[in-house]
Amino acid sequence: MALDIRRFIQRFVEEAADHLPRLREGISALEQGHADREQVNELFRAAHTLKGSSRMLKLVPITALAHSTEELLSALRDGTLTATPPVISLLSQAVDGLADLVGRLAEGATGDDLPAADEALCSALEATALGQAPPTPAVVTPSSEPALSSSSTPPSSAALVTESELRLSDTVRVRLDRLDDVIRLMGEVLSGHHHLHGLVDQARELSATLPAEQQGPFHAFHRELKDSVLGHDSLMSDLHDRALQMRMLPLSVVFDPLAHMSRDLAQSLGKKVDCRVRGSEIELDRQMIDRLSDPLIHLLRNALDHGLEPPAERQAAGKSPRGQLIIEAWQDADWVVVEMRDDGAGIALEAVRQKALAKQLVSEEQLNALSEQETLELIFLPGFSTKSMITDFSGRGVGMDVVKRTVVDELNGDLQLASERGSGTRFTLRLPLSLAMMRVLLVSVGGVNLGVTAPYVSELVECSSHSFIDAAGQRTLILRNEFVPVVSLAQLLELPATTAAADNTLLLVVHQRHQKLALIIDSLIDERDMVIKPLPAHLRYLPLVSGMVSMGRNALVSLLHVPALLEASRHGAQRPNEERATAALAKRILVVDDSLNTREIEKDVLEAWGYHVTLAENGRDGLAKALAEPFDAILTDVEMPVMDGFALTARLRENEVYRYRPIIIITSREKEADRRRGIEVGADAYIVKGSFDQNNLVETLQALLG
Template sequence: MALDIKRFTARFVDEARDHLRKVEDGLAILDADPTDSETVNAIFRSAHTVKGSSRMLKLVQITETAHKVEDVLGALREGSLAWTPDLRRLLQRGIDALGAQVDMVAEGGQPSEPDPALCAALAAVLGNAPTEPASAPQQPAAPSAAPITEATTPAAAPPPEVRLKSADTVRVQLTKLDELIRLMGEVVSSHARLRQRLVDIRQIERDTQDLGEQAQITGFARDLREDVFSQELLMDELHAKALVMRMLPLAIVLEPAARLIRDLGRSLGKDVECAVVGTEIELDRQLIDRLNDPIVHLLRNSVDHGIEDAATRKAAGKPAFGTIRLGARQDGGWVVVEVADDGGGLPLPAIRDKAVRKGLVTAEQAAAMPDSEAIDLIFSPGFSTSSIITEVSGRGVGMDVVKRTIVDDLQGVIGVETVPGKGTTFFLRLPLSLAVMRVLVVSAGGQSFGFTAQYVAQLLELPPTRLLSVAERDAVVIDNEFIPVVSLAGVLGLPEGRPLRNTLLLVVVRVRNEKLALRVDELLDERDMVIKPLPEHLRHLPLVAGMVMTGRNTLVSVLHAPVLLDMARRARTPAVQAGTGNQPAAVRVLVVDDSLNTREIEKDVLEAHGYVVTLAEDGLDGLQKARAGDFDAVLTDVEMPNMDGFSLTAALRQEERYRERPIIIVTSREKEEDKRRGIQVGADAYIVKGDFDQSSLVDTLRSLLG
């Protein structure tokens, strides 16, 4: 993909000016203390950065000037050049020349050619060029004692135009910008009180009996309404302008992905190309900072699980190389990020089978489960269909992280489309900013609650006759679809209030492909609101995503729809997962390694998490202890005396007791053929010691035992 230089010019100008200021400040410091080596190093790095950045953008004129200045600073840093007032003035000339060239770039033009006299003078200081360039007019000889020559200007030349430059951009610390946006959010929240005053005065107007007073109140209410609406327009525009300042292009996340995909493909023996589009789409920096990990998880899964090997692709009539498309597009007030591969598609039969083996569903439920529900299973904690766990994937934590970050933290929505043999696409639908979001406020059980707009699919008011009983649960048919109906107060454990109407007031919430109709008492408000995070001691509550302030200065809990759906689902199926959670209270693990340090480290990690650990010093010792005891899982090294880990794994798989027990290989051997060998002999996971950490081992073990 060709580099769009124009997109980076403004950033280069800002950074170059910043570095040139640092050099000027450094020159002033050296005037007072020429021996300050740290300052010399700092201004050398600044000149080097300007040179490198200009070279990347093919601003060769700036590169050449910066290179000359850098050479002189390098000699000063190495001690081969002494600090003198003449040297200081020459370096200042160089910085001024660079500043002028950068100004030309800032104005949309090309930088001027390097000043020949300046370049010659800089070169002369180093003793590797004549004092004056050959093409320059002859000047009177300089005194022999002067180490630096100054080129004179012909008398006839007009004086240069001198004018002050003002930057069209300023740098603001992110903390200051965040504080500005926070204050703007408070203004938005406080404005709700003015709207409430309008409601109050209208009620007073209706209750007033005196016609004269009523006319005065009516006039006052009219003026107040106009003032409030006028202020609201200005406030909304100001808030929007403040938010724009924190918006950044998605290029920050998307553009590095192409190299990541190619490198990961090569490490897995696959040829993978990446197409990136929509990098100019902008998001709030808060979202961009949190988006990196989910994107990386999805890309790794696409390369590892989605894209087939070359032989399989050729047999299916596909190109030998796989393609992953990473793109972004605007969708109203939302941004949709897509990660699409042309691989084999999600293995839905394997997903259903793994769900049954993990006890998530019964075999009958899995067989009857629609594809959309089967796809949702991949977001379950600890879920993976990988035949072996490596440092790349298979631990079943990646997709769980994606869901938690996108849905829980970023208030977004995830969608998945897959076609067997054709590929899979993940859709991440994100709000432009988390600073202000559309919120629906309802009342239920005598309290007020909020829902962010991305989860609200429909608002319905229906006669009670539309309510059906399906599988002993209430439901309604909407758009040819059965949607369960539950009372919001009932799900939250609140007392049911007296009905305020003869109709059913329903808020239909949707999370991915699942819908739920919540019966509420009233719709109180619906507008853009500032969602305040919970205080630290309450952030463990998964049901509440944050708080909003009403016009009467009361706090309203914003409910997290995915958690609410889970609560409703459990209420509908109280006996669900009856066979789950039968893992013994004390899980016995056999650790086999010829390194005492490794054995003790793994033992300490596992015992800290409640496992009972037995140690074996080599493969033969491990086999004997496994036969003599009864272990729930085995961890083994590969390179060991008497019997290696591959042979131990193969031998254990011949034992009836260990045919289905988890076996994890922990080794320093990271070649693909070793990992394939691990699969062949029956290992469930393969952890490279160079990538070992406590969480990866414990998460892997929990996943396999789950």
């Protein structure tokens, strides 16, 4: 796929509008004898930048003239040439010529429309740089003007200034650090404005304590203060949004080079690819785009190197010899979704298993307990990948673990992987529009205020502590069709516990992808859009904190890093199983459920009683594992994608191995019709999650297994 050069010409014109005046100022300083070594270096860098940018866009005349100018400036910089009047005259003519060519681009011309660079001027510049006499002693004319007759008077430098140069551009180039300072200051102003709401509330409370004769004037003051603060709310928010928009860039700045790169990389690998880009007009914060480049490059290389097959292999499989790679983006509310998918061979699960075992990333027992999706995601483990990136295209090596860490930890996003053998692989990145400001839920725990960014918040639940169940020593909440572990946030953070009412527990349910955790909190403070501040260098070692937000004057609130919280809760829940039987004697149980939390909790319960447990994420996955190796009993949910529990039970009963082996349905469906259907398809027991009791489950299983 060819790079659409026209889309970048306007950006080049804006860049040139910054460099050309710098060149003119430098030449003027040379003429007056005021230029120092650093200013000559600046002149050289400006010409070099114009040469490089124009070469990438195939603006040949500009490249040629900028190259010749660069040669002369290089001689000045090295001290092999001095700034004599003839040298300065040549440099002035060169800048005039460049300005004319850039002016034509600004008026809508393309690279093909530009006249050729003036050969006489280029030769004079290069000859002078070598200390030789210029090949043409007379006047050198810029490429935009017709050649002068011998009787013509050479135009002055002022006459060469075109009308387009006198018109101001509708854009202004601003240094990125200055723009960042504006956004940071706007964030501080916005945080300070939120503090005014607190002052309004304090004024209302104060009015109640005043004598009756003073309440009238004070009520008027309070009303005026409140109206002023509320009136400025939308103005402040809009002003900050406009400031953020100034830093937004279209995804085309990443997508278009990726599409161009895919052709060259595929060619170097002996493959053919058609790369299609969609949604490149979607905008993201410049900071997001900068950090997103390396992960996308790695995903691109991974798709071309490991995903797409060679042409002969594709033809043998009945596919087109040209692979299809699609890079697509779309906006979903306050999120941007970026998807990269190919129609290659997909990921071979068996190869993933073998590599994970060979590199000792997981044990064989752990591997057998993984579902298909969990097995696929082993590629995100550190050390899984054995190949480094090709430096000609990527610049530096990035592994899949770094891709995940960048997207999830640094960008507060989500990364999902789907693959089907023989049909291709899809990586889906879900990203916030900006990291500068996000929706934050503010809560109080153990006398400390904490924040959680909205992407990680699932819901708030208020319930009685009696509604929790005990699952292998882990407090658990049954939330609709799912078991969710319950953990005290104060205990997890080692904060002082508060004495809350026993029958009134407030839970903040957080999630990352398929995993959920219910955190016991003391109270909800507020929910608002807040400016995210990065952690200072001396606090970046804290794994559970991802940033900070400001509440009023001099009040900073830590933002919790939910992925790290989930990891900490998993480590805290690991308990030694003293009663576990040896692996040789343990009964083998297959647990089938689409909820990761439910699978893990049922696994903990059963392993605590000495069973060997394997997990499956849906009916199809469960059927494949059941047919691959024999199990002593099956536990299955009903509501699952691909194949539900009723269909799974019916299919298993058709198999000779499982005709009489115990199958237990564990579901949230309580209707008698569902119970009857479960028995009809061959289930031996039907347990409702709402009345789940681990002892009842174990006793039922023991009775069925004899």
